[in-house]
Amino acid sequence: MSVIRVGLDVGGTKIDALALAPDGAFLARTRIPTGWGDHGVVEAVHDAVEALAAGGGFPVSDVESVGIGIPGLVDAEAGRVLHAVNLGVTELDLADAVQVRLPVAVAVENDVKAAALGAGSLRGDAHSMAYLNLGTGVAAGIVIDGALWRGAHGTAGEVGHLCVDPHGRVCGCGQRGCIETFCGGGAVSKAWGRGGELPLRDIFDLAEQGDPFARELREGVAFGAASAVRSLVLSADVQSVVIGGGVTALGDRLFDDIVRRLRQESAQSPFIGSLHLDERIELLPAGSPAAALGAALVGAAHLPAEIR
């Protein structure tokens, strides 16, 4: 009997895979390496489903839906992904390609949007929340009444490319001083320019030792993240903002910086203070299944209505 819902968060290096029972319980979770290019990604998706089945002790035929969260521009209607550069994918009809060997409901969603849905579900937010992803790039997903708010053209939550400093660094998007230039892992590492395996950690470490450029960049990370939170609240007025993504591996060092920055801004402005932004943010815990869970929900929502 096909009753199991699978969610896959496809990242640049690994897939986080989750199997959900009909009652929403987690049946199995596993991580496997991501493939490269169209063929590699499709193979890895199949491998992930098989690994889940083996780990959870159920046959693959019990899977009724597969939801895939993937970086890049996603046409959710068509199940197509565009410009997933970290995966070597330019344009791929991912849902169709997966269904060739796995004849179940397959849905594809942008990874940040899927993570937003999952984070909202884990928190049980009744009203509204945003998931702010500080990864290589910066973007947010907005969840209203338990559903993704996509906006008119799918750019809702794209706060990474709001400009907050006309004299700031040039962004990959062509603008200057975008939020992403301050708190996106890619832009900050590039500005740092010293290489290393974990440039953000190096920056935070050296900032503590008094290095002026590291301090400037570190303060910029908090400024950028605080600007993103402010933008989400002063435009969509979401109740809470959950912050995740690779940069949040810095944990409390990052979170404390952001809270401090928000409190400084509150001290300067009674209006901003009245928003209590410092109380409306939280970090997604390390290892949270939010992204894979959100993908599973996306897949389940794609089932024909009668078996949802």
Add this chain to the structure above:
Amino acid sequence: MSVIRVGLDVGGTKIDALALAPDGAFLARTRIPTGWGDHGVVEAVHDAVEALAAGGGFPVSDVESVGIGIPGLVDAEAGRVLHAVNLGVTELDLADAVQVRLPVAVAVENDVKAAALGAGSLRGDAHSMAYLNLGTGVAAGIVIDGALWRGAHGTAGEVGHLCVDPHGRVCGCGQRGCIETFCGGGAVSKAWGRGGELPLRDIFDLAEQGDPFARELREGVAFGAASAVRSLVLSADVQSVVIGGGVTALGDRLFDDIVRRLRQESAQSPFIGSLHLDERIELLPAGSPAAALGAALVGAAHLPAEIR
């Protein structure tokens, strides 16, 4: 028979009053001066309803609802307005006070939110739009599927206080470089500092004559308005942004500046270009009844369900 819905847009100097027939047709429209202080505002509301009745040839007893759009912080549930400084009102239970002499459904809404609802209704926007008000201050109202999107705490659309330049002028809110410091009539007039009856028009005129400070301020107005549009699209992703408010008395001179600015930004950034922001904005026509119409809709929505 009580069937007529009245909408009042209460401004700093005048009330724009509109009476709607049951089928939505405009029965009467009039403008009367606004009163000052709690008593003055309540009296002016009554005067406006009576002026409408006289102008439309119907008895006041035919009015079934009165909706009031008013600047300031509005508690729509309670029908209370706070800090309507331009009207000399600190805290007023406006709905209750009006109902003492006019026993009909009375609802109160922030003027920008009411105007957003009216502008959305006039355009017949199915999906999503924002009304961006460039008045003394700057704020937007967001309408999704024909209903106001208030957000978790009523700050949805408060893009006037997003900071877009950390080195910009200090805003009345305490922050630096808010959008409002660039394109709010109050802040720009203050920065100009030369008085005059229509400082914004003077600035635009002198900018054309080459005055450097006037040019800087005029470019700032377009930058601020473009930043507000970008913020609304990259956060809530509304389909269209209708721009109104006192500053838009400058008409096409202002609109052309904003379009030019948006196109410059598009030329710098393919991502921003892909949003086609220049095609998603329009000016609210001078004399538009949007604000009064929105107020009437707010009042009608406040009727007990069985007679809506």
